[in-house]
Amino acid sequence: MKKDEPPLDFPDTLEGFEYAFNEKGQLRHIKTGEPFVFNYREDLHRWNQKRYEALGEIITKYVYELLEKDCNLKKISIPEGYGVIVLNPNENYIEVEKPKIHVQSSSDSSDEPAEKRERKDKVSKETKKRRDFYEKYRNPQREKEMMQLYIRENGSPEEHAIYVWDHFIAQSAAENVFFVAHSYGGLAFVELMIQREADVKSKVTAVALTDSVHNVWHQEAGKTIREWMRENCCNWVSSSEPLDTSVESMLPDCPRVSAGTDRHELTSWKSFPSIFKFFTEASEAKTSSLKPALTRRSHRIKHEEL
16 A cells, blocks of 8 residues: 555445436446546555455445346356356246355365366366456556355356356357457457357357457467357457447457457447347348358458468
8 A cells, every 4th residue: 555545445335436327327426527547546546446346345245136137037146155156037037046155175186087177177277377367467566455256166267167157158048149259358258169069159149248358379279260260259348449340459359340449348338239149140140040240250360271
């Protein structure tokens, strides 16, 4: 903590931060009407980051309330009682037994075959390496002040994606599954494909990535995965170019187009109209055995020569 840094004692309500959502769903300052400002105090990056995270926790709870109240979604606890995921309670809804509190050491794998343990250890080490790299890339000044608690089978974004797939998505009756994966979520999706390639291909219709930080080389995604991504994925990246303008890529995976903004955190919001159009075309193409227009564009980058 810097000498002149204020205490990390933040409000626990939106009103306490002097923010509110307007009729358009935009977060605005109550007094000035201005959008959220990250650098609330100059030269206090750490304090601004903590303020940002505290406000984010409040907004997360607010969004969950909207999902439950306005969208009729149901909140389900995952193992150990940490965190939540949201499912739609329609005819495809899966009844999930409330998990019992059971503390299990992450190293308790005496019943597993040696080969499986070795494979899991390797994946765990690679996951940690990528996550640490991303944290450094995202925020070099971030300080780890809180003890990290291991959540059984959900100890990382990659593990969580696989857990949700195995316990909910794979068991659902839905035949057309669509993914929107932002930033590190794109890396988690690629890892899911590596671990569950055949299942993902059979159930997922299209994937929209927004400023994804995945890397098919570093993650060692196979040729068949890269080919599937070229045909069924699109990455809307931060760019000053108009929305949907083709953006060159050196990676042999999905097409990259502009999200219509050069701000990383706005890429999902700004590209939503194009994403839903992409999903609609993909769904129609699946029915008619054609590919969505976005992957057939003449300006699509060719990677076969790389």
